[in-house]
Amino acid sequence: MTTQRLLCLLLTICLSQKISGAGSPSLSNKFRIWYQFKQLDFEYKSAAERKADINAGVFIPGKPAPIDTDVYYPARENPVVFVTIPRFQDGIPATLGTIVLDKNGNPIIRPYPDWSWHKKPKDCNPSRIVSVYRVMIDECNRLWVLDSGKLGDQVDCNPQLLAFDLRTNRLISKYEIPKDQWTINSTFVTPIVDIISRENFCEDTYVYMADCIWDNPSIVVYNHLNRDSWIVQDETMKPDPKFEKFTIDGKSFDLLDGILGMSITPFVPGLGRRLFYHAMSSDREHYIKTSDLKNRYLWELKRRFPTLFKTYVGTRKTQSAAEAIDSTGVQYFGLMKNIEVACFVTKGEYGIPGNYTDIVANNQQTLQFIGGMKVKNNPHNGDEELIIITSRFQRVITNTVKSGEINFRIQTASTSDLKAGTKCDQHNSEDYGDTQLQSSTSHFYFFLYFH
Secondary structure (H helix, E strand, O other), rough: OOHHOOOOOOOOOOOOOOOOOOOOEOOOOEEEEEEEEOOOOEEOOOOHHHHHHHHOOOOOOOOOOOOOOEEEEOOOOOOOOEEEOOOOOOHHHHHHEEEEEEOOOEEEEEOOHHHHHHOHHHHOOOOOOEEEEEEOOOOOOOEEEEEEEOOOOEEEEOOOOEEEEEOOOEEEEEEEOOOHHHHOOOOOOEEEEOOOOOOHHOOOOOEEEEEEEOOOOOEEEEEEEOOOOEOOOOOOOOOOOHHHHEEOOOOEEEEEOOOEEEEOOOOOOOOEEEEEEEEEOOOEEEEHHHHHHHHHHHHHOOOOOOOHHHEEEOOOOOOOOOOOOOOOOEEEEEEOOOOOOEEOOOOOOOOOOOOOOOEEOOOOOOOOOOEEEEEEEEOOEEEEEEEEEEEEEHHHHHOOOOOOOOOOOEEEEEEEHHHHOOOOHHOOOOOOOEOOOOOOHHHHHHHEEEE
């Protein structure tokens, strides 16, 4: 596998478990293992079909590696757990699926919405899902699928954003990202959904899509109501060459990835929101007001506006992939070298160590390379939960995965339990919003556009 191929692909996969960290009280393991895999297998209609795919090289057992997860809680039914498996290498028969149990009670992947969407990805059929790194389920029962369109090192089919109605599993929206907003090496890795209004079937929605390509990363902003998009770029989205080398559990590899981790502050009536983000190969955190991202006229000026992008002085001192923010404005993220999960009160100053950050989980075995992370409200128990997916990704990219060991896990923990006794519990995050829905800076640039 080439370094170029790894370029944005490693922004994936993850793990999480125990707890105890510097500056934090010793904590017992608050993560519960939901599913775990030695390797991924798929639900075929017959053993003959499975064998045919193996013989053709469509499915290479031991190759598929999950990157992200999300959970849908239908009324009075069991949760539906989604998993993404991007096609950055050969042998991946389906790039998106749900977890079901086979006749022996073992978890396997059922392609979503069905097998037909995943067959012959190079044909770029209208009803296709080529390669997915991350997805997001919103409060309107929609599954947003960011399809990179990428097989291996380059884009084969136009990148697209799909939305499925989870109550019917039918496609309700398809948007192909315009060609002037990506390049042949683009890798769209993370979608963040921002619902403005739930009226009119939640049509007033924005989706922020991260393209992590190292030399020209961006956020593409999609306006679902108007079915259009625009590109936003800034130097803060680029990787830092000083953090190109990753070392996890004694194994090292080089990776130069741009913007990958993104999270959004909670919606509060009368307040604006902030989109937090960071490059994969970096130790810094940034944010921008969503009111500025949504100002299409500003970005159509084709100019850079660095004052709109805020960078914290404090750092993580290591790389991080996925991040998520809970209902109180506390952010969670993984620490690569330390193999930990950290928290950050977003009304305060960023940095580890710091007064507004702490460690909520530390397990050298199960927290390696945290790449997928979601905060979900579980209606079955009333808890707000942090759900993560983990893997030994450093072994995946070096072809040293041991098939007899557990390599991938999906785990969950109550956010209140995770924060208990930490600085993120002591500093209640009340003022995480942006009190100005439209910044004065944006008003100024809006004036420039029309004059």
